[in-house]
Amino acid sequence: GAVVSQHPSWVICKSGTSVKIECRSLDFQATTMFWYRQFPKQSLMLMATSNEGSKATYEQGVEKDKFLINHASLTLSTLTVTSAHPEDSSFYICSAPLGTGGWGGYTFGSGTRLTVV
Amino acid sequence: QKEVEQNSGPLSVPEGAIASLNCTYSDRVSQSFFWYRQYSGKSPELIMSIYSNGDKEDGRFTAQLNKASQYVSLLIRDSQPSDSATYLCAVNNAYGQNFVFGPGTRLSVLP
Numbered sequence: 001g002a003v004v005s006q007h008p009s010w011v012i013c014k015s016g017t018s019v020k021i022e023c024r025s026l027d028f029q030a031t032t033m034f035w036y037r038q039f040p041k042q043s044l045m046l047m048a049t050s051n052e053g054s055k056a057t058y059e060q061g062v063e064k065d066k067f068l069i070n071h072a073s074l075t076l077s078t079l080t081v082t083s084a085h086p087e088d089s090s091f092y093i094c095s096a097p098l099g100t101g102g103w104g105g106y107t108f109g110s111g112t113r114l115t116v117v
Numbered sequence: 118q119k120e121v122e123q124n125s126g127p128l129s130v131p132e133g134a135i136a137s138l139n140c141t142y143s144d145r146v147s148q149s150f151f152w153y154r155q156y157s158g159k160s161p162e163l164i165m166s167i168y169s170n171g172d173k174e175d176g177r178f179t180a181q182l183n184k185a186s187q188y189v190s191l192l193i194r195d196s197q198p199s200d201s202a203t204y205l206c207a208v209n210n211a212y213g214q215n216f217v218f219g220p221g222t223r224l225s226v227l228p
Binding site: 006043044091093097101102103104105106107108109110111113 | 149151158159160161162163166205207209216218220221
């Protein structure tokens with residue numbers, strides 16, 4: 001089946017540094033990738049939508065200069081958390097639609113737990 | 118009104134019982150419906166999809182869809198402690214432009 005590989009699975013970084021999270025579609029081409037953030041015991045929150053070859057679309061309240069998204073190829077999308085602070089500590093998950101317009105649902109990466117100290 | 122609604126739970130059922138999870142949605146043009154399971158600290162995994170009115174069975178899981186009532190449900194038969202997780206309902210419109218997740222229902226199966 002369609003697999004999205006997400007790395008790293010967890011990362012600890014110092015406050016003020018940047019962290020890059022990668023998501024690769026392994027056996028299909030993902031022209032679109034969605035990035036979510038989830039705080040403990042809370043729902044998935046859509047942060048942004050990346051499209052191959054164009055600028056990402058950010059949800060209201062998400063700082064595009066802080067959360068840099070790059071979708072340079074049909075199989076790779078990256079999220080860089082710049083100048084990370086403890087409040088950015090969260091579980092970040094990418095997902096890609098299956099079938100045209102997500103008709104087949106979304107497949108998720110395994111998630112990245114970010115801890116900023 | 119939220120686009121996709123679910124009871125947050127927790128829903129507690131004894132081992133071996135039937136767990137019934139419910140979801141309502143507001144967009145009448147929604148055409149595809151999904152149930153995801155999310156274990157604590159893990160990402161969601163797709164367990165069922167349904168596109169037509171009626172029931173769809175897969176092992177111990179049965180998804181039920183009623184488009185007229187804008188209602189979709191998931192039944193888990195012979196519930197096991199390993200089924201304890203948060204179950205997310207997701208709805209997609211006909212144009213694939215609006216894939217929305219519900220807030221999830223936390224299920225606890227008691228041994």
